[in-house]
Amino acid sequence: xxxxxxxxxxxxxxxxxxxxxxxxxxxxxxxxxxxxxxxxxxxxxxxxxxxxxxxxxxxxxxxxxxxxxxxxxxxxxxxxxxxxxxxxxxxxxxxxxxxxxxxxxxxxxxxxxxxxxxxxxxxxxxxxxxxxxxxxxxxxxxxxxxxxxxxxxxxxxxxxxxxxxxxxxxxxxxxxxxxxxxxxxxxxxxxxxxxxxxxxxxxxxxxxxxxxxxxxxxxxxxxxxxxxxxxxxxxxxxxxxxxxxxxxxxxxxxxxxxxxxxxxxxxxxxxxxxxxxxxxxxxxxxxxxxxxxxxxxxxxxxxxxxxxxxxxxxxxxxxxx
Amino acid sequence: xxxxxxxxxxxxxxxxxxxxxxxxxxxxxxxxxxxxxxxxxxxxxxxxxxxxxxxxxxxxxxxxxxxxxxxxxxxxxxxxxxxxxxxxxxxxxxxxxxxxxxxxxxxxxxxxxxxxxxxxxxxxxxxxxxxxxxxxxxxxxxxxxxxxxxxxxxxxxxxxxxxxxxxxxxxxxxxxxxxxxxxxxxxxxxxxxxxxxxxxxxxxxxxxxxxxxxxxxxxxxxxxxxxxxxxxxxxxxxxxxxxxxxxxxxxxxxxxxxxxxxxxxxxxxxxxxxxxxxxxxxxxxxxxxxxxxxxxxxxxxxxxxxxxxxxxxxxxxxxxxxxxxx
Ligand SMILES: Cc1ncc(C[n+]2csc(CCOP(=O)(O)OP(=O)(O)O)c2C)c(N)n1
Numbered sequence: 258x259x260x261x262x263x264x265x266x267x268x269x270x271x272x273x274x275x276x277x278x279x280x281x282x283x284x285x286x287x288x289x290x291x292x293x294x295x296x297x298x299x300x301x302x303x304x305x306x307x308x309x310x311x312x313x314x315x316x317x318x319x320x321x322x323x324x325x326x327x328x329x330x331x332x333x334x335x336x337x338x339x340x341x342x343x344x345x346x347x348x349x350x351x352x353x354x355x356x357x358x359x360x361x362x363x364x365x366x367x368x369x370x371x372x373x374x375x376x377x378x379x380x381x382x383x384x385x386x387x388x389x390x391x392x393x394x395x396x397x398x399x400x401x402x403x404x405x406x407x408x409x410x411x412x413x414x415x416x417x418x419x420x421x422x423x424x425x426x427x428x429x430x431x432x433x434x435x436x437x438x439x440x441x442x443x444x445x446x447x448x449x450x451x452x453x454x455x456x457x458x459x460x461x462x463x464x465x466x467x468x469x470x471x472x473x474x475x476x477x478x479x480x481x482x483x484x485x486x487x488x489x490x491x492x493x494x495x496x497x498x499x500x501x502x503x504x505x506x507x508x509x510x511x512x513x514x515x516x517x518x519x520x521x522x523x524x525x526x527x528x529x530x531x532x533x534x535x536x537x538x539x540x541x542x543x544x545x546x547x548x549x550x551x552x553x554x555x556x557x558x559x560x561x562x563x564x565x566x567x568x569x570x571x572x573x574x575x576x577x578x
Numbered sequence: 579x580x581x582x583x584x585x586x587x588x589x590x591x592x593x594x595x596x597x598x599x600x601x602x603x604x605x606x607x608x609x610x611x612x613x614x615x616x617x618x619x620x621x622x623x624x625x626x627x628x629x630x631x632x633x634x635x636x637x638x639x640x641x642x643x644x645x646x647x648x649x650x651x652x653x654x655x656x657x658x659x660x661x662x663x664x665x666x667x668x669x670x671x672x673x674x675x676x677x678x679x680x681x682x683x684x685x686x687x688x689x690x691x692x693x694x695x696x697x698x699x700x701x702x703x704x705x706x707x708x709x710x711x712x713x714x715x716x717x718x719x720x721x722x723x724x725x726x727x728x729x730x731x732x733x734x735x736x737x738x739x740x741x742x743x744x745x746x747x748x749x750x751x752x753x754x755x756x757x758x759x760x761x762x763x764x765x766x767x768x769x770x771x772x773x774x775x776x777x778x779x780x781x782x783x784x785x786x787x788x789x790x791x792x793x794x795x796x797x798x799x800x801x802x803x804x805x806x807x808x809x810x811x812x813x814x815x816x817x818x819x820x821x822x823x824x825x826x827x828x829x830x831x832x833x834x835x836x837x838x839x840x841x842x843x844x845x846x847x848x849x850x851x852x853x854x855x856x857x858x859x860x861x862x863x864x865x866x867x868x869x870x871x872x873x874x875x876x877x878x879x880x881x882x883x884x885x886x887x888x889x890x891x892x893x894x895x896x897x898x899x900x901x902x903x904x
Contacts (some may be wrong), residue, residue: 318653351686359684368652369685373676379645380677386646387653390605390631397649410672413639417646420637574687575721577745 261469263536269311269468270531271545273303273524276327278546278553279336283326283343283357286557287503292343296357299327301466301498304523305430306331308471309398309491312479318366318384318397320377323358324430324497325370328400333365340556346563353566354574368397374435375408377401378427382414385425385488396424396482398475404435406449415490419456424482426475429492430465436501437509450492458488465493466523469530496521580765587757589731590620590696593738594658596767598628601656604742605632607643608660608696617662618698618757640666644695645673648747651693652681656742664699664751665711678747679722690745694738698754699727700791700841701890707878710886712790712842717749718818718851724748724772725818729793731761733816736770744772753790773820777829781811784900785829787852788812788839792891796839799896808904818848826852827861834866835903841890844873872899 280298287296299306302324310331313319321328329339334350342349342360350360361369368384371377381399388395405411406429418425429449433440446452453460459478463470471493478489496518500507507515531537584592598604605628606621612635615622625633636643640661647657661667667674674695681689701710717725724746728734734752741748778793779800788796793814800810811829815822830836836856838849849871856862856869874890 320649349686351684351688354686355684361681361685361689363652363685363689368649369681371677373672376645376672376677379642379673380649380652382642383646383649383651383657384653385649387650387655390603390650390655410641410645413637413642414645416637417639417642421634574683576724577682577690577692 261472265311266469266527266531266536269307269472270527271549272307272331273468273527274546274549275336275552276303276306276330277524278549279326279330279339282553282557284499284503286343293345294356294358295502295504296343297324297502298497298499299324301518301522302430302432302495303327304468304471305428305465305493305495306400308468309428309475311472312476313366313398315364315366316393316395318368318381318395320368320381320397320399321370322377322400322402322405323370323372323374324402325360326357329360329367329370332367334360334362334367336552337556337559341560341563344560344563345566346560347566348559348563375401375405375410378410378414381425382418382423385418385423386421388424394483396426396479398426398428400428400430402435403429403431403433403440403449404438404443406452407443415452415456415458415488418488419458422485422487424485425488426478426482427488427490428475429490430495431492432495432497434497434501439509448492450490453490458490460490460492462492462494465495466521466526468523468527581762582765583760584731584763585758585760586731586734586753587618587620589735589763590738590752591622591624593735593742594621595624595627597739597742598632603654604656604658605634606658606660607634607636607647609636609638609662611635611660616660618754621660640669641673644670645677647693647695648673648678648681648691651678651691652689656692658694658696658742661695661697663709664697664713665708667697667713670695674723674747675720679720683722691747692745694741694748694750696750696752698757699751700754701879701886702755702791704881704883704886706881710879712840712874714751714818715842715846715848718848722747723819725751726772726816727751727753727789727818728816729753729756729790729814731759731763733770733776735763736768737772737816739769740772743769751790755791756794770816772817773822775813775815775822775825777811777825778814779810779812781809781833783809783833783904784835784837785811785813785826785833786837786839786896786900787826788814789818789848790841792839792841795891795893796896798893799900802893802897803900808900810900821855823855823859826856827859830856830861831864834864836865837870837872837896837899837903839872839891839896841874843876844871845876847873849873867903870899870903872896
């Protein structure tokens with residue numbers, strides 16, 4: 258773990274904090290009735306997207322989930338366009354057609370958040386096939402939850418990726434729950450990474466709240482994929498701070514466990530590390546926090562002041578010309 | 579134009595081969611499409627020419643076949659995916675309907691998904707309820723998909739080339755009982771645009787609108803009826819989405835009578851949609867009789883071949899329907 262530099266750790270911190278503050282704002286706006294649909298918050302899981310995407314470029318692809326804001330920010334999504342999409346404005350990433358669960362930007366390599374659990378896995382496999390076929394050195398990363406690994410598509414995708422030796426990394430964000438269902442009730446194994454064995458690919462379980470650990474593990478898997486050595490499965494143990502979506506009180510969670518996990522907040526952990534290593538002082542961290550809060554507030558302002566999509570355009574883009 | 583006499587199956591293969599030679603980003607994936615040539619031998623010999631890199635056998639994984647095709651399409655390739663029987667589309671439905679069909683729209687118009695999902699459809703082989711269905715109406719209902727149903731070697735070749743060059747997900751339903759039927763096909767490169775119906779037989783007394791294998795049965799029926807002095811016009815839409823309403827409306831204005839023939843179950847079938855289109859058009863005032871649908875019965879396709887025949891329209895059913903209406 259020695260080779261994560263001060264600059265990298267500070268970059269991770271900024272990304273993780275941007276995600277956290279974006280989610281805090283989304284929660285507040287949703288509670289105030291200002292956003293349609295629903296929002297699934299990524300708070301508590303920031304280290305996963307941040308650590309993984311740190312080794313990706315715009316040429317690499319990701320597929321995301323219903324809980325996608327963190328993946329998008331870590332992959333280079335702009336918070337103003339994201340916020341505008343949540344507000345269903347024409348300046349949003351999808352011109353107000355997609356919303357929280359469908360934000361995408363193919364140019365940034367973001368093949369979409371997804372409203373269907375387990376749907377990103379085949380798409381990531383297809384993108385990885387395109388990378389292999391075009392010999393462009395790029396990889397694709399598929400983010401998904403513990404409960405999504407019970408879908409048939411997960412098994413179909415890992416198997417095909419394995420037999421075709423595709424450059425794809427499957428990143429399981431194990432936050433222990435599929436909506437209300439505890440992992441122990443929805444699968445009979447403790448580590449999702451064990452499922453890699455059936456497909457003859459490497460599978461590891463790591464602390465998903467330790468951004469440096471996520472970074473190191475993902476970096477290795479990504480570099481193996483780039484070298485043509487095939488897919489990997491990485492399971493990141495983590496915890497979502499809130500309910501399944503904003504508005505769900507999460508009563509099915511054990512209170513004591515919730516408390517313990519809050520102490521393992523990936524952002525707190527990173528702040529401590531930055532201070533222990535003397536990479537940043539409190540005042541410097543405060544400054545970063547203020548700066549990011551400013552960006553989020555500006556994003557909201559941008560979204561609020563953006564025009565609504567026009568009903569005349571409702572049929573546009575159903576088909577490519 | 580020099581013409582060659584080839585089978586429907588060969589026409590499909592030629593379309594794929596020619597497009598794969600023209601564009602190296604076109605590739606074929608599916609179950610047993612390599613050395614085995616696919617369940618119906620459509621891709622026989624292709625792996626020898628293009629190699630395993632471009633003619634790819636997949637595991638039995640329809641969800642990932644369609645989903646990976648969508649993923650490869652949105653990232654720059656032009657996949658042709660074969661689903662062994664159109665019945666198995668049920669397993670690929672999420673990848674097709676919730677993903678491929680909607681990506682462009684959901685993403686605000688910033689993606690294109692140029693993929694073709696080829697599949698043999700229809701009954702007539704004694705293969706029973708899970709290998710004989712005609713599910714086109716399910717797919718027609720989904721905005722974002724194009725749906726093609728060619729009936730002849732000429733049409734299938736020209737339309738498959740258009741499908742491969744199209745920037746949208748195209749569901750390409752091949753008429754499996756005519757795979758070995760021969761027809762004239764130009765030796766030169768040609769394409770058939772989507773949304774242009776073909777009048778397979780010109781007539782003045784009654785319009786018969788038919789899809790897939792029913793085009794052939796309607797043409798046979800028309801010959802029988804011609805001997806009775808009834809002149810039948812047979813229209814094959816060739817593509818259901820986009821739909822050529824104009825050709826149909828013109829024909830109905832001329833004949834004043836419309837019979838719609840398809841193999842799929844009548845209930846919720848494409849025929850209802852076609853009838854409604856005509857009712858909403860200027861042809862309504864020209865109708866001299868109620869529109870008639872001759873379609874599959876509302877039951878699963880049975881195994882026993884006599885029963886199977888009674889479940890889907892035969893030539894006699896079409897002949898009788900015409901006699902009743904004129
Ligand atoms: C195919 C499908 N089934 C059910 C749902 C409803 N649903 C949305 S999120 C979710 C739980 C997903 O849990 P997991 O994959 O562990 O991800 P997490 O929410 O924990 O991030 C369910 C059941 C859905 N969107 N798609």
